[in-house]
Structure formats: C-alpha cells, structure tokens
Amino acid sequence: MSSASNHEIHVDNSLSGLILKHTEVPVQKCYQCGKCSAGCPVVSEMDYPPSLILRMLQTGLPEMEEKVLRSYSIWLCLSCEQCISRCPMEIDIPKMMDYLRQVSYKKKMVNPRAKNIVRFHKAFLDSIRTTGRLSEFGLTVDYKLRSLKMMQDLTLVPSMISRGKLGFIPEMIKGTKEMAKIFAKTTGLKSEEEK
C-alpha cells in the first residue's frame, strides 16, 4: 500500500545519505532491477555499471564508497538521462553522478583514466569564464595542452578551418565582468580555479 511508502528515509552520514541530502536522490529505493545498466549506452566501457554503483552505495561500507569515488564510471556517464527515463523507481542517476563527480574531484580521487575528461571540463569552463562564450579553437588548444594529447584531432583542424567551422578569435561578450562574478561566486576563490 502506498501508505508504507510514506515513511521517511533515514539520512545518515554515509555517502548515500549525503547524496540524499544534497540531491534528493534516494539510493536506498533502488531494488537492483538492472534496467538502468541494460540501457546505458556506455555501460560496456564502465568499470561498474550504474546499478552496481547504486548497490555499492547501498552497502554503506567505506571501502565500497571509496571504490565508487575512484571509479571510472562516474566520469563516463554522459548525462544522457536514459537510465532515469526508464528506471521504475525514477532514481535520478545522472544527478547522483554529477554529485559523485564533484565529491570525487574535491577529494582528489579522480580515476586516472578519467583525468582527461576532467581536463576537458576544466578547459571548457576556463574558456567561457574569460570570454563568456566558448571558443572552440581556444578550447581545443587549451585542452591539448592540458592533456598533452597534441596529436589527437590535430588532423581535424585544417579541415575545420577550410569548412569555416573553427574561428580563431574568441568571441567576447560584453558582460565578461558579470561572468567572472558568476564564476567567482559559484566556484569560490578564483585562484583555486586558476590552478
């Protein structure tokens, strides 16, 4: 009966408790049907399929939580929302993944294989922080520098230019100051971001 489902879910200090507190995603509601994993487009590349991540969190065991935070899966998730759109319990896995990434990043537990993903995201954000809009060229170069993947995609550059698909000069918006403020307010100290 529905009345039973009204019981409050207990929030504790486990990682799943924190997830519930910060994102309202109820990890304990997952009944391990595996439907999310069955439909996840990147599951074959993940070290733990999404439903397994949930199971590991459900145990509340510190070693499991650490495995989750150090996993490659949380960085691979594309936020494609396929899993939640089919989950019978409507567990917002992408939202949870967002949170796990942030914790993993803060705790410096990013999976080595995911370093480039993080570098890309940072390059992306830096690009818009300074100009307000994304300079795809700047982003590419910046990312290449950070990831030292100089050769990858380099072949693309000339053909992109010839197709008019890559501009060299970043577009500047007028409100760059406002942008800087937004970044400062949401990401805390500027210097930390600079690092």
Next chain:
Amino acid sequence: MKLGIYPGCSLTGSARDYNESVFAIAKACDIQLEQVPDWNCCGATAAHNMNKELSLSLPARILAQAEKAGLTDIVIPCAACYSRLMVTQHELNNDPVLKNRISEIIEMDFKGTTNILNVVQMIDLYVSPVLKEKIVKNFSHKVACYYGCLMVRPYKVLQYDQHEDPQGMDNVIRLLGGTAIDWGYKVECCGAGLTMSKTEIVGMLSGKIVKDAARRGAQAIVVACPMCHSNLDMRRPAINEYIGEKMDIPVIYITQAIGLALGIDEKTLGLQRHFVPVKMAEYIPPVPESKKQKAKEPTNTI
C-alpha cells in the same frame, strides 16, 4: 512573426551550417529571429559535471537576458543548450529558495516565464503550417531521424511524452514528401560530452547509430542538434574505425532538409561545410552482408 533565438556557442563555430540553415528557413517562412542580447555559454555538460550552482547560473543569466529584452518565446537550435535551459527553468521554478540564490549570483531578476522552443517545436508551430504551399521540390528521400538524448529527456521536464519513439522530425520529413524509417537508435546517446576527451567511445556510440541507420536503408540521418551532427559527421573516422568499414551515409540537419525542399541552394544551407559529402541522390545504402549478422556480443564488464 518574431521569435528570440539563443544560438549557443557551437552555432557560431562548428555548427555554422546549422545556424545558416535555421536562418534560411526562418527567412523563407517570414520568421524574424532576434538574438538574446549579449548571451553567454550555457555551460553544457562541463558545468553540471563540475559545479551545480554554476550549471544553473549560466543558463539563468541567458534567460534573464531574454526576459529583459522582452523576448517571451525563444528558440534554441542546439539540443544540449535547449535541455540545459529547460532544466534550469524547471528547477528554479520549483524551488523558490534556489531561484533567489541564483538571482543573487547572476545579479539579475530571473522570473522563469520564457517559453523555450527547440527547433522541431519551432518548425511545428511556425513552419509546418505554411510548408505545403512553399515546397518546390519534394524531399523524396528515405531517412532516419535521430533525436539523441537531450531533445527528449528528461521527458518529465521537457514534457515529451513520446520520448521512446519521438515523431516530431519524422512528421516533418513526411510533410516534405520523404520517408522516415523506424529504427533502433532514435533516442540513443551519441556521446556528445565525451567528444574530445574520449573520442574512441564516441566512435562506438555514434558508430552503432550510423550502422543501424545505414543497414536499414536510410539515405541520410537527419538531426536537430550540433553535437549529434559533429559526432556523426565530423567523427566519421572514429566511427569507421569502430565499424571496420567506410560509411558514406550523410548527416543533415532537419532545417537543411526543409531548406532543400523549399528550393534554397545548398550553399546557403551550409551543406558544403559537412565532412561527409551530402550527395543523397547518389548515395546507395549498403546491403547488410548477411541478414543474420550478429549484433555485437554482449560485453563482460566485470
């Protein structure tokens, strides 16, 4: 008819072709598109991967700018931006505390009243009704309409009830005189967010999509998102590597398909900018080597 438009970063860069075709068909159908003044990047996947407040503030500023400019309806051609802005408006409208907090961050008043349209919704409302009389050449191709993830999901926020089998673009193609096939990867993700950092994965995800469309005899894949386009078009080398075979199926924007039917020349529509040449008439889909070709064996992930 006047509408606001939020082009987003890629339409001014890698998706210039998309931008051109959006404006071309808008012009042909007497729709004036006015840019949101001094718009900024929506933050895309990077922002919400890394920082929640940032991921809400960036779109909120865009919407507040539109509100300030009196743009009540804005069309967002990029599905990724569309999804970010829709989600932001939804979240903030449902959480007054958060709304205040974000308004403070962006130092602007955010009301959350904008009517946000994706390209297909714009076409439905303002283009389709006048299409019949304007078509000069039937778009008589068999195509696979690809929606990807962000145009239909999260379906409860986007209010998209046919999220498993969307029909928006399919209907437009039919209106244009073409055929839209039923296929298996309509709403599967192409890997947008990983396009630079994990190109091989994008090759796999996009490869599955391209392969399914081609083997079902589609002459082109029709998309409505710059991310989808660049992954299926520009990333073709990675795709070919994944499939182990050269795939020639072109990828066009829905706006380009409409433009062609309206008799707008290919250059105005930006077709020359594609990596995979758009020669639909000449393109013959490959016959699957054997009908019984096995799908990729399930992979063990442990």
Next chain:
Amino acid sequence: MSRIGVFVCHCGENISATVDVAKVAEEASKLPGVVHSVDYKYMCSDPGQTLVKEAIKEHNLTGVVVAACSPRMHEPTFRKACAQAGLNPYLSEMANVREHCSWVHEKSEQTTQKAFDVVRTMVSKASNNAALEPIKVPVTKRALVVGGGVAGIQAALDIANTGHKVILVERSPSIGGHMAQLSETFPTLDCSQCILTPRMVEVAQHPNITLYTHSEVESVDGFIGNFHVKIRKKARSLDEDLCTGCGLCTTKCPQKKIPSEFEQLLGTRPAIYTPFPQAVPNKPVIDRDNCTFYKTGKCKICEIVCPTKAIRFDQEDTILEVEIGAIVLATGFDVKHSDFFPEYGKGKYKDVIDGLQFERLASASGPTQGMIRRPSDGQIPKKIVFIACAGSRDPAKGIEYCSKICCMYTAKHAMLYKHKVHDGEAHVFYMDIRAGGKMYEEFVRRAIVEDHVNYTRGRVSTIYELDGKLIVKGADTLLGAQSVEIEADMVVLATAGVASEGSEDLAQKMHVSYDQHKFFAEAHPKLKPVETNTGGIFLAGACQTTRDIPDSVAMASGAAVKVAALFSSDLLTREPIVARVNRIPGPSHSTCVGCFLCQPVCPYQAIEREDIKDRAGNIIKSLARINEGLCQGCGTCVALCRSKSIDLLGYTDNQMHGEVLSVLEEAFV
C-alpha cells in the same frame, strides 16, 4: 450520576511502549463519574473481558470505557461482554489509544497526555449514553452476484446450493471471465476450459440461479437485507426464448473480420456472435457498432437464415427491478496491454504480446489451434523472451504493487512453449520469483531444471525490431549487471493486473470503498477479507486484488457463507444508530415545525410525513417522522434541522457537544 469503569489496555507492548498506561488509569480514576479504573495487559483476552464483567457487577457500573485499540476492531467484543454482564451494550465505549495514539507517536509525555484526553472524552460520551435496543429488520433472501468469472460462478453456486435464490449479472455475453480464456492452468497444467465449462453449465441449469448476461447493474438503493437493485439488460437483438443457439446466423453473417475480444484481438468474429464456442448462454448477440444493418440499414441476413425467427433488430435495453438481501461483487480484474509500454514499442511491434494473448495462442481452441505462432507472420518462434513485472512494481510508469500471478503464469507460458516447440529457446527476465503456494515453487523449478527455461535476473531496458527480429536489451544483475542482448522472434510481457474497467463506477453505485488502484476495499485486511465496509456487500476473487484461481474460488466460497449466514434468520439485527424526531407531550407534540427541509437530504428516503389530527380528524400539524427500518444513521438531517428537532441515537447533540467540550478541557502538555 453515572458510574463508569475505565479499563486501559497495554496490548502487550503495543500501547504501553509509548503510553504510560498506569498513569492514564490513575488519572482517569479522578474523572467525574468514574468509579473504577484499571490497566491490564490484554483487554480483549478472556481474562480481560472477565475483568470488565466482574467490575460491572461489583461496582454497579452504568458505563464502560475501554481504552485500547480502534472500535472498528473490538467494539463488538466489549459490547458483548457488557451485555453478558447485564449492562446494555450501548453503554460501553472504546477510547482509541492504539491506532490513533500509541502507534502514531513516539514515547513521550504528550503521547500519554493525548491518551488520557481521549479517555476523558470517551468518559464524557459514555456518561451521556443511553441504553439502546437493537433494531430488527426483515431480510430479503435473494442474493445478487455481480460478475460471472470463476469467482462469481463459485459464489453463485455455493449460495444457490444453500437453497437461496441468486441472480447472477455478467457484463459480457457469456460467463466464464478470464479463466475461460486460459489455456492450461498452473500449477497442475490442467485444461482451463475442461474444469470451468461444467461449472458454467451448472450455473445455467441451476433452479435457484437466474442468469443475466450482457447486463449490468444500473443502480443500488437500500441497505443490508433490503437492497433495491436495477439491472440493465442490454439488448441482445434477439429473442432468447426462441433462439436455440444453432449458430447458423453467426456462420452466415457477412461481417467476419471484427477483432475478437475473447481472442484478445488475435482472432476475428462476426457481427452476430457468441464470444466462444462453449459460451453460456450459448445465444449470440449482435454487436451493433459493427453490424451492416445498424450501420447502413441493409443486410438482415441473420434474420433471414434464422430457423426460429429469433432476431429482433428493434429490441431495446430493458431495466429489471429486483429486491435483494445481499450482494457479492466478483467483477475480477483486467491486464494492461502491450501497447502500454513506451520502451517496449507501445504496441508498434506485433510480436510483442501480453500474457492473455499468449494464453490464446497456447489454447487448443484459440486462433492457432494451440500452435504457438507469432502474430506478424504466423511463423513458429524459435526464441521467445518473457518479461516479468511488466508494469508491475513500477511506480514510475505502471503500478507499485506486485501483481502476484504473473511469476506463475510466466513460468507456465515458458513451459507450455517448451512442450510445444522442443527446439525453441525460452528466456525469462525477472526480478524476483514469487511462487508462494502449494506446489508453486516446485512448478517454477521444473520449468528451469526440466524444461531448460533460461531465467535471467534483470529488467529489460528496451526492445526494438531489426530484420524481423526483436532485439531485447537487458542486463544480468547476477553477473554484475552485465548486458544481455537477445534476438527474439517473439516477446511476451507479463503485464500488470489492474482493477477491471468500470470498478470505480460500480463501487460508487454500491457505496463500497476502493483503494487507490480502484480495487474494492475489504473491511479489514486480516479479519474481514471478504466483507466490505458496507453491510451486506461481499467480495470474491480478483476484484479485491489480483489473485489466482484457487484463491479466487476460496474467497468466493467464503463470501457465499457470509451471505448464507445473513439469510439464516428472517430478521436482521441492526445497530440502533438511527435518527429520531422529538416528541413532547402537550399540544405542540414536537419542536418540529414541519418545514420538511430534512426530507430531500436523506439518502435513504427515511423521513416520512406524519399528520397530527384533532378529534374531528382535521389535520392540525404535520411533523417529520423517521422510518427506523430505512434510516441508516448518517445524521445529515440532524445537522440540517434548524429547530434542532432531530437527534441521532448514539451520536446525540448532547454527546457530541460533551465530547467537544471535554476534549478541550485540560491544557495540552
């Protein structure tokens, strides 16, 4: 001054764990009118009741308050105890300190305070109580059974065999319900029709049963023992007395391609049809929406070929009015169809079918004569995927409960398929296997071990079609949620069982409660599973929740016994909770001013007009009078009467005002 005894129950620890029962008893003893107050471990136990009885005698009590569970649980128990001790049973009250207090609050002073407040309120009520005498009303000894599935059939036969008359009303043209559609039944795999059709014939031939098929209940008035029911007999478009059931009309009707409801749309039927060959009654009905004559005015072939001239195109619905003493609801359930599931194609793929469709494919009398053939091209599928919990246990898009029968019928389906197609592969995706029942687990094991049905624990994410195959994408959660992709020829969804269409409507007509899923609500989940909250209306079968055949039949027999018990005496004893218009001596007779505003609000037409005449026979005054046989004690008239001339026994103005005053008497903690 009243002499009231208070008895505070611990209910083991159910109450005493959060309420200081000793303190409540202690405080209660200080209340005005209370002469005796104790607490005890289990008040409803024999010694507990004895405690009450002895106190009544010893302290000469004029009222009893038992502070324990809900009166809906044990009020009758303690009333009976009082009666046995010689106290009028309506002088006892229960203070609900368990369901409304100890179970819903944490242990605290407030909780104890609340318990005491409740006790004080009931003491006040008890001191205003008056002795009442139960009312006796006559019972009409004829039962109505609504719904002619296996549950309705069983209930009708059981009641009829006790010698009472039964009217069975079935909505469709034949009785039989879902069981008539089944191929073979778990866990014995006996043929469903072979066991059901003899029972159907028995119904048709039973001297005590009147069968109305193609009929529905139009309205229900009255109350236990005395229902007044209108039944709409929908026009069959033929004279049932003349029709011999020869079936000639059905073979000659030119409209042959109408999808058959009985075949779950996998077969066809003509416009004049019986749903299936063994239908009871074996008399056809014309489906007017699809008949050429009703649509175009031409045809009438059936009329021409009918040897007995039974066809009546101009027949109209008839309304029958009957007096009924008790009602059994047995309207069964429905299943969600495969077109419900977005991720499984929403009906786009012909070879994704639901369980009932599979039953028809597997049935020897079905559209494929029992050969498993897929609907799209008639091929025999070499690989079938069965998906359990399709829409069940899925609060997001379906229903949150477990449908209870699908694990079993899925195992049955897989088994039947393997028996029919020896080289076929059967895959089942499941989440848990729920096979609680005699020989059920053994049955599922047999499917897995002996028939090599491949069970995979995981849900299917999506299905799409490719080159005539259905690609089923699932995961194996027992292998770390590894992806499993199966190219199937056919997919069977074990779709959720839901309340039958129109349940809500029927519940409202009957004034019975229903749950949020529109299944009819039982009076008590454990102790009154076949009763409803409305006296005289009982439940049988899957209309209360999805259940299998053995459970449905058992419940039907239970309901039949309840009806038989009701019919076992000529007079029914009813609670004396009825309204009464005051009568006072003297010329004015009553404060009633005869406005009769109360008359139209009474849902039971229980308010009558009484003319007061003088000696000469002239009417001096008209007063309202309540017919106690009809009044059900809702109290609407009481609240409405402006001159406060009506009162409701058991809930009098005095009592209610007293309760309100005393509930607020002391400061809350």
Next chain:
Amino acid sequence: MEQFEPKLVAFVCNWCTYAGADLTGTSRIKYATNVRIIRFPCTGRIDFMLISKAFANGADGVIVSGCHPNDCHYTSGNFHARRRWMSFNAMLTFMGIDPDRIIFSWVSAAEGAKWADVVNQSVEQIRKLGPFTEYQKLVQSGIEEENFNG
C-alpha cells in the same frame, strides 16, 4: 522561545477518515500529537455549532475530513456537508474566525499516509497563524445561539 503547540480537533467520519487514521496506525506512520479525533457517523452529521463550540472552548484549529466526493458511505452525506460549508465560510469570517483555521480534507480508508500528511500540514498551518484568541466574540455568539435554541 518555546514553539507554539496548537490544539486541533479533528471531526472525521467513521467510514473513511476514521478508518484511514486507523490505517495510519497500523502502518506505524508517525504524526504530530496535537490533534484529537472525534468520530462522527458521517461528515453530514457535523454541525457548525460543534465547530464554533470547539473554537469557543480553546481549539486553535479544526480539521474536518470525510470520504472523497462520490465515495460517501451514505451516498451523499458529504455533498450536503460541503454545500452547507459554503455558507458556513461567510459566517466564520463574520464571527472573526480566520477560515484558514479550518482545514477541509478528504481522506479515504486506504489513505493512511495522507492522514498523517493532513495532520502535520494542518499543525504547521495553525502554528503559523498562532493561538486563537478571539474567544470572546464567539462565546457571546455561542450563547446567543443557545438562547435561540431554547
């Protein structure tokens, strides 16, 4: 400062809400202790005089709850009740009672969880409104009524 604990009286019908509140108990769902339940056969039986009496005697809020529309055990009692409350509302304002102090709700026998929600929300609502202090006026009008009733 200590939190204000309002006193609420709930007037409920026997068939739906009383049973629903029983289910809250059987399901062990917790709710605020501030409410006292008074059982009526039907919401149709609930008289305004009883409600104003509750206010006059120190209640800070009143909950009236019965069967959902169309689900009344007695067919239509809840309809009549609803109709009468329409006019009752005006009277309340006249007597100086904030209509927000009365919470009308439908709770069926199957809605144990809803009952807990209704109580908790009502307690919150009344807590915000603060103690009900306008007894005086009420007591007078109550007395007048009683005189009228003889």
